[in-house]
Amino acid sequence: MYNGAIEAGGTKFVCAIGTPSGEIVDKVTLPTTGPEETLQKVVDFFAAYQINRLGVGSFGPIDLNKDSNTYGTILNTPKQLWKGYDLLGALQRELSVPVYLDTDVNAAALGEYRWGAAQGARSVLYITVGTGIGAGFVKDGRTFIGRQHPEMGHIKVEQHPEDRFTASCPYHGNCLEGLASGTAIHDRYGRAGTSLPENDPVWEMTAYYLAQAIVNYSLVLAPEQIILGGGVMKQERLYELIRNKVSTAMNGYMDLPVLEEYITAPALLDEQGIKGALALIPADTDKYQKVPDFL
């Protein structure tokens, strides 16, 4: 018996069929268009399988307050067609299975925690650095949601002394996403980061901002491990730049684990989101997996 998983993103929906142990047996990537049209394609994909449960890691902001009337609804997003769309309700109605919903970044954190680079850690912060910046946190097997889901990508950072760029986030002056996202890198030069030379000062600046954020996250959450994923982190030299700057900025105040183990790449090879969605389905509610509590 299989479970279903959806990584619901602003540009694409990844849908998969998988096992409770995280193996993916079928997978499809669908472009995100309008909600009804996208959902129809999702339903068509799952129609070929009988799934027990569905895990969904979604873009946001999305209402994750289970006591709310609008639980599972996409909130105030620039994607006008999706604003106010009851994603959870539509999935439950169309697929008639229990749905386990969380943010895309919480799902990715859980995927890496369960089956990826953070196996064995008690807590992990997963940061995605792509078009935007977001982060999800898992501690003792549970994803972290507060009054609402966190918006960690928007914490304030101090502008690099040599950076003349006006941050790209329309809400705040210099927030992390506004200065270190792929969008910010692109907007600095009018071309993609992938086309910039290795020694372009933008990498130093991007590492500077991410390191500042990581120091603050470390002081607030004290995670055992931090995983950096997303398109921008394909520039692998960023990892070492970031580690060095974290070390300098922390200045020995808080004891950190060995930095090569503390700040790492993901291990799930771009499947952390979809495998994480699968991981959102709690093993103990799967009636086909359930064993009596003999212990």
Add this chain to the structure above:
Amino acid sequence: MYNGAIEAGGTKFVCAIGTPSGEIVDKVTLPTTGPEETLQKVVDFFAAYQINRLGVGSFGPIDLNKDSNTYGTILNTPKQLWKGYDLLGALQRELSVPVYLDTDVNAAALGEYRWGAAQGARSVLYITVGTGIGAGFVKDGRTFIGRQHPEMGHIKVEQHPEDRFTASCPYHGNCLEGLASGTAIHDRYGRAGTSLPENDPVWEMTAYYLAQAIVNYSLVLAPEQIILGGGVMKQERLYELIRNKVSTAMNGYMDLPVLEEYITAPALLDEQGIKGALALIPADTDKYQKVPDFL
């Protein structure tokens, strides 16, 4: 039958006898001297009572990793006499009761959550702004500890454009504690904040720093409520200054609760620390309170 509580601070130890419902029936305040001498006075106080259990909210840094060989030991502190002192071991040995240990700020957060200003909230961040700055976080009745206890008072903030002060924290340039603590206020002028006029620009600056930190904490932890306590917050006009600056800095990005309910003063009248220490003792392990699970 009573429980015991200790608020172990760098300048004073508060010891109390209380009930599981948070009433304090006896209390003493002892100056913090060397560890052996201080502990002897603590033991003398508790000798007059038979206590079941003991809750301890301690200054730090302190090892709170239960799997560690040095669990309960004071770590690298400027208080040389206390460095490496096994506070938990000494208390267990001398008082022969189970000891529930956490940071002073986590205890205060729990006290306000259980019996103070955050009753009814699902999560609360308690920030103390005194000689130093620290914060404790409680969610769903449990205090938050990661790989180690957080050090939220040391997050980086951006210097106020009119502030010429060189931050007082020896580790970081401009961290929150280095710019907004009572020590920082004192060091700006060479005299205590209490002697400064109400319209001194330092209040505006202090609120500016605290608001920046609160925006970042809100984006990372999304607490339902934030309580600001400690000596500096006796300057009551700071609350409104901080609320206004949080509103400006967040700029509508994250929906916050009504600010007068989101950012509040403590309700336990300087007893949040000691009552919080009492609250660290879980009700369900008190054999004299335990009732069968009929529900």
